Amino acid sequence: MLGQIAYALPFLAQGFALTLWVSLLVVVLSLIAGVILGVGLVYGPTPVRWAVRIFSDTIRGIPILVLIFFVYYGLPAVGIHLQSFWAAVLALTLFKTAQVVEYLRGAVASIPKGQSEAAMAIGLTFRQRLAYVIFPQAFRRFLPPWINGVTDAVKGSALVSLLGITDLMQAINQVIGRTYEAMPLYILGALIYFAVNYALSYASRRLERRFAFIRD
Amino acid sequence: MGYTLNFNLIWRHFDKLWGGLLLSLELAVISIAIGIVIGLVLAVWYVSAGRVVRAIIAAYVEFIRNVPLILLVYLVFYGLPTVVDLAYSAQTSFVATLALYSGAYLVEVFRSGLEAVPRGQLDAGKAIGLTPWQRLIHVRLPTMMRITLPALSNTFISLFKDTSVASVISVPELTYGAQWINFNTFRIVEVYLVVTAMYLVTGYALLFALRLVERWYRTAR
Numbered sequence: 001m002l003g004q005i006a007y008a009l010p011f012l013a014q015g016f017a018l019t020l021w022v023s024l025l026v027v028v029l030s031l032i033a034g035v036i037l038g039v040g041l042v043y044g045p046t047p048v049r050w051a052v053r054i055f056s057d058t059i060r061g062i063p064i065l066v067l068i069f070f071v072y073y074g075l076p077a078v079g080i081h082l083q084s085f086w087a088a089v090l091a092l093t094l095f096k097t098a099q100v101v102e103y104l105r106g107a108v109a110s111i112p113k114g115q116s117e118a119a120m121a122i123g124l125t126f127r128q129r130l131a132y133v134i135f136p137q138a139f140r141r142f143l144p145p146w147i148n149g150v151t152d153a154v155k156g157s158a159l160v161s162l163l164g165i166t167d168l169m170q171a172i173n174q175v176i177g178r179t180y181e182a183m184p185l186y187i188l189g190a191l192i193y194f195a196v197n198y199a200l201s202y203a204s205r206r207l208e209r210r211f212a213f214i215r216d
Numbered sequence: 217m218g219y220t221l222n223f224n225l226i227w228r229h230f231d232k233l234w235g236g237l238l239l240s241l242e243l244a245v246i247s248i249a250i251g252i253v254i255g256l257v258l259a260v261w262y263v264s265a266g267r268v269v270r271a272i273i274a275a276y277v278e279f280i281r282n283v284p285l286i287l288l289v290y291l292v293f294y295g296l297p298t299v300v301d302l303a304y305s306a307q308t309s310f311v312a313t314l315a316l317y318s319g320a321y322l323v324e325v326f327r328s329g330l331e332a333v334p335r336g337q338l339d340a341g342k343a344i345g346l347t348p349w350q351r352l353i354h355v356r357l358p359t360m361m362r363i364t365l366p367a368l369s370n371t372f373i374s375l376f377k378d379t380s381v382a383s384v385i386s387v388p389e390l391t392y393g394a395q396w397i398n399f400n401t402f403r404i405v406e407v408y409l410v411v412t413a414m415y416l417v418t419g420y421a422l423l424f425a426l427r428l429v430e431r432w433y434r435t436a437r
Contacts (some may be wrong), residue, residue, distance in 0.1 A: 061416045063380035065391055069398065070408040077404040078219045151282060158284035162384065169287060176294070183299045186291040190283045197282035 001181055005188070008175040015171025016192060022085075022157045022167060026092040027150055033093065034100020039130075041101055042108050052101060059098035064156055067091050072163050088160040095156065099149050107142035108134060140211040147204035151197040158193070168192060225401040226410050233407075236393030237414055243307070243389060244376040247314035251375070254315065255322025260352065262323070263330050273323065280320035285381050289313050293385045310382040318375050325371055329364035330356060362433055369426035373419050390414060 041052040059067065071091035075082060082090065111134055119133040161170035172189040176182050226233075262273045280288070293309040296302070304312075333356050341351040383392035394411040398404050 058412070058416065061377075061419045062412050063377040063391060063415060065380040065383065066394065066408065066411055066415065069391070069395065070412070073398055073404045074408055077402075155282075155284040158286050161286070169284065172287075173290070180298075182295040183291075186287065186295040189287055190279070190291065193284055193287065194279060194282045198278060201282065 001179075001184065004179045004181060005175075005184060008179070008185075011175065012168065012171050012188075012192075015166055015168040018166060019154065019157050019168040020196075022089060022092070022160060022165075023150070023154045025089050026096050026153045026157065029089070029093045030096035030100050030153075031146075033097040035104055037097065038101045038104030038108075041105055043126075056098040056101045059094055060102070064092070064095050065159055065162075067095055068159055068163070084163045085160075085165055088163050088165055092153065092156055092160070096149070096153055099152070100146065103142050103145050103149065104138070106145075107138040110141050111137050144204050144208040144211070147207060148201060151200050154193065154197055154200070219405060221406055222403060223406050223410070225403045226397060226406050229397050229401065232388075232393035232396055233390060233411060233414060236388060236390035237418065239387070240376070240379045240382075240389040240391075241418070243311060243314065243379045243382060243387070244372075247311050247379075248318050248372055248375055250311075250315035251318030251322050254319030255326050256357075258319070258323045259326035259330055262327055277320045277323050280317055281324075285313075285317060285378055286384060288317060289381055289385060306382075306385045306387050310379075310385060310387050314375065314378060314382075317378070318371070321371055321375070322368075325364050325367050326360065329360040329367075332363050333359045365426075365430045365433060369423060369430065372426065373422055376419065376422060377415065 037052045037055070040048045041056070044052070068088065068091040071094070072084065072087045075087060115133055115137065116129060119129040124132065157167060158169040161167055161173065164170070166174070168189060172185050176185050179185070258273050258276075262270055265273070289310060292313045293306060297304075337355055337359060338351060341355040346354065379389055380391035382389050383395060386392065388396075390411060394407050397407040401407070
């Protein structure tokens with residue numbers, strides 16, 4: 001049994017690398033898209049606000065699995081052909097973007113109004129207010145929940161196995177298909193996911209403590 | 217492009233979606249009910265327990281919260297029967313998994329609620345001669361409920377959405393119904409539009425109902 005699992009380790013390592021790659025792409029892309037849309041939600045004109053609000057509430061209101069299937073099977077139906085890898089990344093990124101939008105909105109809303117007014121009073125432009133006053137303060141409130149949410153991206157990435165992408169989850173299932181050692185392999189897989197996510201949530205707790213001196 | 221929406225086939229097979237939604241709700245309600253019991257018992261135990269028990273409860277919570285639900289679903293359905301002599305249906309297996317999963321999330325919610333109960337309330341309970349058990353039932357749990365209800369509502373809705381993972385072991389809930397129509401009729405965009413609407417309406421209806429409970433709970437005392 002151990003021999004069979006040892007034999008499968010390089011294959012599992014490849015799957016694990018793909019899990020990390022998908023998670024990294026999703027985290028980076030959703031951070032960019034989420035911050036842009038989040039600024040649109042907080043400061044944009046009414047139509048933009050409504051559009052982002054509807055996007056965010058719709059995406060957060062449906063299971064991530066439905067979103068993955070919608071993107072994966074739906075896009076080719078309307079003539080857009082993506083590799084299954086990119087369809088999976090797109091679906092997970094949409095999901096994560098909606099979360100980032102909410103983190104950003106919450107972080108900006110936690111900055112007292114007086115800060116913005118004071119910045120206006122000394123004649124800072126909108127961009128200067130964001131860059132020098134609002135974002136540096138909001139960043140500290142944004143960071144802990146965001147890092148905590150990175151674990152969601154890693155966990156969510158396990159669903160791409162359903163699209164035939166050989167991530168860690170799919171690699172485990174394939175090795176089980178050959179060796180019939182279901183329990184040891186699922187436990188091994190669980191421990192790998194656990195190690196990654198626990199390290200991330202540990203980092204988030206440390207950061208939260210690091211920024212605990214900030215008072216409202 | 218040039219895709220024409222045609223919902224006829226969706227309505228013809230709508231029983232798959234409607235039955236699926238009812239099953240999703242059933243899975244959620246049963247799992248959450250068991251999860252609440254697990255969560256309450258472990259949370260109350262945790263706040264008064266010694267280090268060893270705390271470490272064990274924390275290990276359960278951290279393990280479940282850091283592993284993808286889909287892996288836990290596979291582990292219980294395909295893995296567990298290979299080492300223990302048990303036979304169970306996919307549905308039972310999923311309910312057991314989601315119950316353990318929701319239990320881990322609810323322990324955290326209840327625990328932080330219990331720790332937020334003001335010290336003075338417990339002292340007051342002690343001062344009027346309540347036993348520890350009476351203090352728990354009449355002082356700590358009601359106060360904790362009021363503190364945790366908003367967080368609890370969000371957890372419930374998120375767990376309802378998690379029932380979609382049951383489709384991977386062929387439990388015929390809403391997402392499974394969507395896939396069935398997807399593969400058998402190829403009205404792909406239509407079916408996922410309808411299913412998105414069904415999840416949204418159900419989720420927001422649940423949220424609205426839970427907000428009503430919160431308001432009632434706030435004014436009832």
